[in-house]
Amino acid sequence: MIRGSATLQTVTLSGVTTTSSTVLGGPSLPQERRLVTAVPGPRSLEKLARRARHVAAGVGTTLPVFVEAAGGGVLVDADGNSLIDLASGIAVASVGNSAPHVVERVIEQTRAFTHTCFMVTPYDVYVDVCEKLAELTPGDHEKRSALLNSGAEAVENAVKIARAFTGRTAVAVVDHAYHGRTNLTMAMTAKNMPYKHSFGPFAGEVYRAPMSYPFREPTEISGIAAADRAIDVLEKQVGAGNLACLVIEPILGEGGFVVPAPGFLPRLKEWTEANGIVFVADEIQTGFCRTGDWFASDHEGVVPDLVTTAKGIAGGFPLAAVTGRADVMDAVHVGGLGGTYGGNPVACAAALGSIETMRELDLVGRARRIGDLVGSALRGIAEKHPAVGDVRGRGAMQAVEIVGADGHTPDPARAGAVSAYCHSQGVVTLTCGTYGNVLRFLPPLVAPEALLTEGFEVVAAAFDATA
Ligand code: PLZ
Numbered sequence: 405m406i407r408g409s410a411t412l413q414t415v416t417l418s419g420v421t422t423t424s425s426t427v428l429g430g431p432s433l434p435q436e437r438r439l440v441t442a443v444p445g446p447r448s449l450e451k452l453a454r455r456a457r458h459v460a461a462g463v464g465t466t467l468p469v470f471v472e473a474a475g476g477g478v479l480v481d482a483d484g485n486s487l488i489d490l491a492s493g494i495a496v497a498s499v500g501n502s503a504p505h506v507v508e509r510v511i512e513q514t515r516a517f518t519h520t521c522f523m524v525t526p527y528d529v530y531v532d533v534c535e536k537l538a539e540l541t542p543g544d545h546e547k548r549s550a551l552l553n554s555g556a557e558a559v560e561n562a563v564k565i566a567r568a569f570t571g572r573t574a575v576a577v578v579d580h581a582y583h584g585r586t587n588l589t590m591a592m593t594a595k596n597m598p599y600k601h602s603f604g605p606f607a608g609e610v611y612r613a614p615m616s617y618p619f620r621e622p623t624e625i626s627g628i629a630a631a632d633r634a635i636d637v638l639e640k641q642v643g644a645g646n647l648a649c650l651v652i653e654p655i656l657g658e659g660g661f662v663v664p665a666p667g668f669l670p671r672l673k674e675w676t677e678a679n680g681i682v683f684v685a686d687e688i689q690t691g692f693c694r695t696g697d698w699f700a701s702d703h704e705g706v707v708p709d710l711v712t713t714a715k716g717i718a719g720g721f722p723l724a725a726v727t728g729r730a731d732v733m734d735a736v737h738v739g740g741l742g743g744t745y746g747g748n749p750v751a752c753a754a755a756l757g758s759i760e761t762m763r764e765l766d767l768v769g770r771a772r773r774i775g776d777l778v779g780s781a782l783r784g785i786a787e788k789h790p791a792v793g794d795v796r797g798r799g800a801m802q803a804v805e806i807v808g809a810d811g812h813t814p815d816p817a818r819a820g821a822v823s824a825y826c827h828s829q830g831v832v833t834l835t836c837g838t839y840g841n842v843l844r845f846l847p848p849l850v851a852p853e854a855l856l857t858e859g860f861e862v863v864a865a866a867f868d869a870t871a
Contacts, residue, residue: 429473429480430502435852436478437830437859438486444469445483464598466491466834467827474501477851477859479832487830488859490845494834495657495689495801498716499761500850506719506757513753520749522551523742529752536759537727540698542685543707548733549725551747555688555714556584558724559651561741562710563588565726566649566682569735574642576650576681578615578634580659580838583651583686592651594659595838611642615656616664619794619805627667635675644679649710654700657689660837661803661844663796669706676709682732684710688724689801692716693762693849696772696799703798719761721754723747767849771799777853778802778845781860789867791818803844805837814839818870825866831859 444452444467451470469481474497479487492498499506513529522530534549541547550565552558563575575592577583583592585599591606593599600606614637616630625633638647654669656662676683685708690700694716697703701711710728717723722745726733761767775798782804786792793807806819819841826833836844843863847856 430475433475441483447482477855495846496715500848505760509753509757530747546730549727550741552724556586556589558712559583562684569732570648572648574646582658613637616668627665631671647681649682651684653686660842682709688714693767718755719758721751723751770849774800806841814841816840821870822866831862
C-alpha cells in the first residue's frame with residue numbers, strides 16, 4: 405500500500421470481506437502543502453451536508469474539511485488536499501498524528517485487553533502513567549495521580565481534592581481563564597460566548613481575580629504588582645481562609661495565549677502557600693513539551709501543589725490527569741475519585757508511547773526551536789502590519805493579537821479574515837481570546853521546519869491579502 409495516498413484496501417474480518425478506501429497516516433505521509441481542489445473540496449462539502457443532517461448544530465467546525473489521514477505536520481482531506489497543520493487538534497497531537505510508538509503500543513494493548521475498569525481490577529499501564537507523571541511534573545516531592553477522561557474532568561477533580569484537603573469551598577480563578585465546558589468548569593471559564601451563554605445556572609463558590617495581561621494593562625505593571633492586585637481582590641471579596649484552591653493556566657490558552665508578566669505566578673504561589681490554599685496549575689494546554697519545557701510552570705520554577713494535564717499527554721487519545729502532592733491527593737476518602745473509563749488501558753498505552761516519543765525526539769528542544777522560528781516569522785509580519793498589536797507566547801505556543809488603527813481596539817473581523825485566508829490556502833489556523841482577535845499557532849512538535857516556514861509564508865500572505 406502506498407502511504408499517504410488513497411487506495412482501495414480489501415479487509416477480511418470474521419469471514420466477511422469488505423473493500424474500503426483507506427489512507428494511512430503517520431510521519432511517512434509526504435510533508436507538503438498540496439491543494440488539488442478548493443478548500444473545502446466537493447467531497448468534504450458532500451460530507452458536510454451529511455454532517456448537518458446527523459450532528460447537533462451546537463457542535464462547531466473551524467475548517468470544514470473531512471480528514472482521512474494525518475501525520476507529521478500535515479492533514480490529508482477527503483479530496484486529496486494536504487494541509488499544513490498549525491493547530492495539532494488544539495495542542496493535542498504534539499507528537500504528531502499516528503506517531504509510531506503510540507500506534508505500536510495501542511495495537512499491543514488493544515490485543516491484550518481493552519477495558520477492565522481500573523476501579524474493578526487494576527492493571528500496570530495506569531500505574532506506569534502515574535509513575536511518569538510523578539517524574540515529569542514540576543517538583544521532586546512525593547506525588548500521586550488520578551487518571552480521568554478529559555481536561556474538564558481533571559479540573560473538576562482537582563477542585564474536589566482541594567476541597568477535601570482544606571475543608572474549604574471557595575475556588576479562585578482569573579479573568580480570561582478557560583477550564584472546560586462542564587457545569588463547574590463553565591463557572592470557572594471566563595468567556596460567555598460560546599461557552600456559557602444560555603447554559604446557566606452555574607456552580608457557586610467560584611471567584612474571579614484580575615489576570616496579568618501585559619498588552620492590555622492601562623499602565624505598565626510588574627508581575628508582582630499584578631499578583632498583589634489579584635490577591636487584594638481575593639482577600640477583600642472572598643477571604644484567603646475560605647479559599648480551597650487557586651486554579652490558573654500558567655499561560656492562558658483559549659483566553660488569548662496571555663503570558664503573565666514575570667513574577668506573577670511565583671508571587672501567587674507564595675501567597676497560596678502562606679494561606680493554606682492549594683495552587684492548581686491547569687497545564688492542559690501548556691503541558692507536555694508545548695512551551696519548550698515539560699510544563700510551563702517549570703519556566704519560572706513554580707512548583708504547583710496540583711497539576712492538571714490532558715491534550716498532549718496521549719497523542720490524541722482521551723486521557724487526563726490530576727497529579728500532585730501525596731498529602732493533598734491522599735486526603736480524599738477511598739472511592740471518592742474515579743469514573744468508568746478514567747485511565748483506560750488503551751489511552752494509557754498511548755500516553756506511554758507519546759512520552760517515549762517526546763524523550764526520544766527531544767520535543768522540549770524542538771518546541772524551543774519552533775518558538776524561535778515562529779516568533780521571528782510573526783515579528784516579521786508585525787513590522788509590516790500595524791494590525792499586529794502584540795506577538796507573544798513561549799515555545800510552540802505562539803500568537804498575535806490583532807488590533808485596529810489605534811493599536812489597541814480588538815479587531816476580531818481581521819483575525820477571522822486572516823484565518824479564513826489561511827484555510828483557503830491549505831493552512832490550518834485557530835483563533836482565540838476573550839475578544840476573538842488572537843491568532844494562535846500550535847504546530848505539532850514533529851512538523852518539519854521547511855513545512856512550518858511555508859506555513860508562515862502563507863500566514864504573512866494572509867495579512868497582505870486582508871490589509
Ligand atoms: N483547561 C487550559 O485548554 C481545553 C477547548 C476547546 P477538555 N481547551 C480546548 C473547546 O472549545 O472545547 C482545556 C484547556 C485548559 C481545560 C480544558 C478542557 O479540556 O479536554 O476539552 O475538557
